[in-house]
Structure formats: structure tokens, C-alpha cells
Amino acid sequence: MRDPAATWLVVGLMSGTSMDGIDAALIETDGETVAGFGPHLTVPYDDAFRDRLRANLGRTSLKDEEGQRLHRDIALRHAEVVRALLAGVEVTPDLIGFHGHTLWHDPIARLTVQAGDATLLARETGLPVVADLRQADIAAGGEGAPLTPIYHGALASRLDRPVAVLNVGGVCNATWVGKRGIDDMVAFDIGPGNAPLDDWVFRHTGQSCDTDGRLAAAGALAEDRLLKMMEIPYFARPAPKSLDRREFDHVLDAVEGLSVEDGATTLVALTAAAVVQASALMPMPPRRWLVTGGGRHNPVLMETLAGWLEVPVDPVEAVGWDGDALEAQAFAFLAARHMRQLPVTFPGTTGAPFPMVGGRMYRP
Numbered sequence: 001m002r003d004p005a006a007t008w009l010v011v012g013l014m015s016g017t018s019m020d021g022i023d024a025a026l027i028e029t030d031g032e033t034v035a036g037f038g039p040h041l042t043v044p045y046d047d048a049f050r051d052r053l054r055a056n057l058g059r060t061s062l063k064d065e066e067g068q069r070l071h072r073d074i075a076l077r078h079a080e081v082v083r084a085l086l087a088g089v090e091v092t093p094d095l096i097g098f099h100g101h102t103l104w105h106d107p108i109a110r111l112t113v114q115a116g117d118a119t120l121l122a123r124e125t126g127l128p129v130v131a132d133l134r135q136a137d138i139a140a141g142g143e144g145a146p147l148t149p150i151y152h153g154a155l156a157s158r159l160d161r162p163v164a165v166l167n168v169g170g171v172c173n174a175t176w177v178g179k180r181g182i183d184d185m186v187a188f189d190i191g192p193g194n195a196p197l198d199d200w201v202f203r204h205t206g207q208s209c210d211t212d213g214r215l216a217a218a219g220a221l222a223e224d225r226l227l228k229m230m231e232i233p234y235f236a237r238p239a240p241k242s243l244d245r246r247e248f249d250h251v252l253d254a255v256e257g258l259s260v261e262d263g264a265t266t267l268v269a270l271t272a273a274a275v276v277q278a279s280a281l282m283p284m285p286p287r288r289w290l291v292t293g294g295g296r297h298n299p300v301l302m303e304t305l306a307g308w309l310e311v312p313v314d315p316v317e318a319v320g321w322d323g324d325a326l327e328a329q330a331f332a333f334l335a336a337r338h339m340r341q342l343p344v345t346f347p348g349t350t351g352a353p354f355p356m357v358g359g360r361m362y363r364p
């Protein structure tokens with residue numbers, strides 16, 4: 001039996017930068033370790049809603065009519081996903097950890113905007129919701145991202161270290177976990193993940209991604225284009241650092257004129273080259289890379305990474321984690337840490353001035 005005083009059953013919710021859909025996962029946790037993994041699911045956005053999200057990227061305020069509508073609709077869609085996740089599960093969760101959908105992220109201006117009305121989500125689900133997890137960090141001069149490192153660090157404490165957890169979502173980020181576990185983490189956004197490739201493939205084929213890397217597998221690397229793209233100053237900038245999804249939109253200009261296949265191969269290579277560059281920014285090379293996020297389903301990316309990094313590269317499933325659930329689980333974990341007022345961001349992960357508690361509670 002679960003000791004309710006010691007752990008919570010928490011639903012984590014994430015709508016990621018690739019705009020593929022809403023990820024939800026249930027875990028049992030005290031915010032330090034995971035006592036049990038429950039079910040997870042991803043509910044894809046329909047094309048019309050994805051177009052609407054895309055049209056709202058770059059918005060810095062939710063105050064106007066469409067901003068308010070979007071804030072509400074995102075919350076209602078998340079509430080539906082919670083109901084779907086809990087259908088057939090004979091437990092009632094204690095709590096929800098809610099990210100929302102990032103529309104704007106600018107740490108220099110100390111502004112990060114996530115749409116999704118947590119008050120409405122709490123009312124719709126009848127559960128307390130912890131949201132606004134980036135706000136305290138960015139207000140204090142941290143990057144406000146990435147937030148998942150403390151979860152990566154908690155899971156990786158059982159592994160041989162240093163190890164790097166690489167998330168290839170729309171944006172690509174990594175957590176380096178050293179010998180001392182969560183007291184020894186360096187994390188940052190590396191560069192473009194799947195977003196430019198998704199956009200490129202959508203533009204040329206109308207498909208939402210390069211499924212199983214088929215286009216990239218049929219193309220040839222345009223080395224001159226890759227070298228040009230690797231001159232982007234962000235790659236060499238030391239951590240802490242974080243990205244807005246749209247910051248790499250312009251790389252599509254660098255592959256313009258290539259065939260769809262060659263462009264796909266070259267954009268996959270860009271992600272891999274950025275990861276190689278990122279390893280030089282870590283305190284020491286990791287012994288192993290564990291890859292999570294949708295990008296690990298692209299075999300061309302996985303092969304390129306394995307070829308270019310000098311240590312083993314495996315999907316996180318190799319150590320028993322679930323790469324489709326990990327981000328949503330992380331937001332559940334962060335909500336539990338909020339309950340215990342444990343820090344969620346650190347000088348090594350976001351550049352926070354000190355380990356910082358994060359999130360705000362919305363009660364039903």
C-alpha cells in the first residue's frame with residue numbers, strides 16, 4: 001500500500017515544441033525518487049489545432065481575445081487527456097504537474113510565455129495543479145529552461161556516470177550528470193532538434209515529419225551547408241543557455257535549393273553536429289549518451305550520433321526508461337518537488353542564482 005504521507009500519485013502534462021500533441025504520464029513519487037511508473041499516452045493535435053498553435057508562436061501576451069481563447073482551449077484539451085489517461089486506472093491522482101505550451105521564450109528579457117489556463121484545468125479535473133514552473137527561475141535571471149534535468153538526474157543516479165541524457169524534441173537539450181548525481185549536473189539547450197526537419201518535410205511533402213528517417217536515409221549530406229550552419233554562434237556559447245523554438249527557423253534558408261532528401265540528411269546532421277559540439281561544453285565527456293524524445297525514432301539520427309560521438313549512444317529504453325513518457329513524467333516529478341518545496345532549477349541547469357523552488361499551485 002502507498003503511504004499517502006510519503007508519496008503522491010501525480011499526472012504530468014507536456015505540450016512540446018514539436019506541436020505533435022499532448023503527452024501525459026502518471027507516476028508515484030516523493031519528488032526525489034520514483035516509486036512507480038503508471039500509464040502514459042500522447043494525444044496528437046489535429047491539423048487545424050496545430051496550425052492555430054503555429055499561428056500563435058511568438059505571442060508575448062495572452063491578454064487579447066484569441067490569447068484568452070487559446071489559453072482556455074489548451075487547458076480544456078489537457079483536461080480531456082487527463083480523463084483519457086485515468087480511464088481504466090483505478091486510482092485517483094493527488095496532483096497534476098502542468099507545463100502548457102510555450103509560445104515565446106526570451107531569457108534575456110526575462111519573459112517566457114506558456115499558454116494553458118491552470119485554474120481551468122484544476123476546475124475541469126477537480127485536482128490541484130502545479131504550473132508556472134519556469135517563472136520564478138526566469139524572473140531571478142535564470143534561463144527558465146531546461147526544467148527536466150532534475151528528473152534526468154534523479155533517474156541517472158542509479159547509472160554509471162558521467163552520463164548524458166539527450167532529449168531530441170523540437171528543440172534538442174541535454175543533461176550531463178556527473179559522479180555526485182543531482183549535485184553535479186550541467187544542462188542546456190543544444191540547438192535544433194526535429195523542428196527544422198519537420199518544417200522542411202512539411203514544406204516539401206505536406207507530412208508532419210520524416211517518419212523513420214526515410215527521406216534522410218535516401219539523401220546525401222551537403223557538407224558545405226552543414227559547415228556554414230555550424231558557424232551559428234549559439235553552438236559555441238557556454239552554458240547556461242536556452243532557446244525559443246523559432247530561433248533556428250532560419251537554418252531552412254541554408255538548405256534551400258537542396259532536394260528534400262539531401263535537405264533532410266543535412267538537417268539531421270546539423271542536430272548531430274550540434275550534439276558533438278555540446279559535448280565539448282560539458283565538464284568532461286560522458287561515458288554514454290542516452291537518447292529520449294521523438295528524435296530517437298529517427299534511425300538516421302541515431303546512426304549519425306553513434307558514428308560521431310566516441311562513446312555508446314542508446315535510446316533511454318536501454319536503461320529501462322520510456323522515452324515517449326519521460327518529459328510528461330518530469331512535470332509530474334517537478335510538481336511533487338513543488339509540494340515539498342524542493343528546488344527544481346540549479347545554477348548548473350538554468351543558471352539560476354541558487355537552487356530554486358518553482359511552480360505555483362492552483363486549487364480546484
Ligand SMILES: Nc1ncnc2c1ncn2[C@@H]1O[C@H](COP(=O)(O)OP(=O)(O)OP(=O)(O)O)[C@@H](O)[C@H]1O
Binds near residue numbers: 018167168170194209
Ligand atoms: N517514427 C518517427 N520517425 C522520425 N521522427 C519521429 C518519429 N516519431 C516521432 N518523431 C519526431 O519526434 C517529434 C516529436 O518529438 P517529441 O514528442 O519528443 O517533441 P516535443 O516534446 O514536442 O519537443 P520538445 O522536447 O522540444 O518540447 C516529431 O515532431 C518528429 O519529428
Ligand SMILES: CC(=O)N[C@H]1[C@@H]2OC[C@@H](O2)[C@@H](O)[C@@H]1O[C@H](C)C(=O)O
Binds near residue numbers: 170173189243
Ligand atoms: C521554453 C521551453 O518550452 N523550452 C523547452 C523546449 O523543448 C526542449 C527544450 O526547448 C527545453 O528547454 C524545454 O523543454 C523541456 C521539457 C525542459 O524544460 O526541460
